Amino acid sequence: MSNLDRRPAAREMGGLEVTAAGPALDLLPGKEVLLGESTSVRRLLPTLGRRMVGAxxxxxxxxxxxxTSSPGMQVAPHPHTGLQTVSWLLQGEVHHRDSVGSDVTFGPGQLALMTAGHGIAHSEQSPAVHPRFLHGAQLWVALPDAHREVAPHFEHHATLPGFTSDGLTTTVLMGSFGGATSPGTAYSPLVGVDLRLAAxxxxxxxxxxxFEHAVLAAGGSATVEGAPLAHGSMVYLGTGRRTVRLRADEPATLLLLGGEPFEEQLVMWWNFVGRTGEEISRYAEQWNAEDERFGTVVGFDGDRLEAPPLPAIPLKARGRVR
Structure with a gap:
């Protein structure tokens, strides 16, 4: 999914100097952001005071x-560098096309994992005939320097591992959890798990x-370590925890995200992740010039997105928390 803000802020991220030294319980309520003309999202990361959780x-x-009466998700072709997109649906369908030739429609419980690496372009659309509801999460993972120029590729995993126990059903999106390991390719130590809690x-x-961890209330609400977590909110748990207690009065779906604190410093602007402002500027120029770095998305009926104007101030890589 693209960041469609026409005046996107530059985010200076990474580094260990302000990583939580132990457990935390910081609520991240999210910010409403309009994507295009038909889709509104709650942005949980990056946010004031917290820019990353692991990678x-x-x-x-x-x-x-x-x-039902709208086209649903309609995101025109746009570029990415230096990251992975992890698309996770709870309801609905999304049609993904990209510049390496992928043409896949995926639904709930299926992992759509795109590694941008050196550079890729993609589009995301609800099919012309689509389910009534659209509900999910779009997640980005920063690639470490050793892998950020990897050749772009796309993975679609229709079946993922997990387990059921004591009113909890898990599905492992990324990394390993409870003895189950996702088939999704990860380039740094991290974890992503769908947690379904019965009433x-x-x-x-x-x-x-x-690892440092966070929990997103993706469906319904729950209690995390005794603190209420409302639908669409996320709580940052810090580091040093061996367990976290979860409770739900009604059925709830949570996303557990975690990983080793990301040591490298980076810059994220619009849909690009780089290490310097000069890199980001070059990516934007190349995209707008239709440089071969990003390829072409075949089959999309419409114009692609243009990169917005760069900020007037220089982009610099700094820490993980504002």
Whole structure:
């Protein structure tokens, strides 16, 4: 999914100097952002005071939206560099096309994982005939320097591992959790898990103490370590936790995101991740010039998105928290 803000802020991210030294319980309520003409999302990362959780650098949550009488998601071709997009649906369908030739429609419970690496372009649309509701999360993972120029590619995994126990059903999107490992390619130590809580569930979920973690209430509301977490909100858990207690009075869907604190410093602007402002400027110029770096999305009926004007101030890589 693209950042469609026509005046996107430059985000200076990464570095360990302000990583939580132990457990935390910081609420991230999210900010409403309009994507195009028909889709509104709640942006949880980056946000004031928190820019990354491990390598997770961007979290948008949307829906459930009734798209019966609308075209639903309609995001024209746009570029990415230096990151992976992790698309996760709870309801609905999305048609993905990209410049490496992928043409895939995916639905709930299926992992759509795109590695931008050196550069890629893609579009995302609800099919012409689509389900009534659209509900999901769009997540970005920053690639470490050793892999950020990897050849772009796309993975579609229709079946993912997980387990069910004590009112909890898990699906592992990325990394390993509870003995299950996702087939999705990861380039840094991280984890992403869909946690479905039955009504009345009260569970202790294991965590990797060397990771920092966050929990997003993607469907319904829950209690995390005794603190209420409303639908569409996220709570940052810090580091050093071996477990987290989750409770739900009604059925709820949570997303657990975590990973080793991201040591490298980087710059994120619009849909690009780089290491310097000069890199970001070059990516934008190349995209607007239709440079072969990003290729062409075949089959999309319409114009592609243009990169917005760059900020007047220089872009610099700094820390992970404002």
């Amino acid at each position: 997770w650098a961007f979290v948008d949550h949307y829906g459930p939206d009734d798209v 009345g569930a009260d569970v202790e979920v294991p965590l990797e103490p060397d």
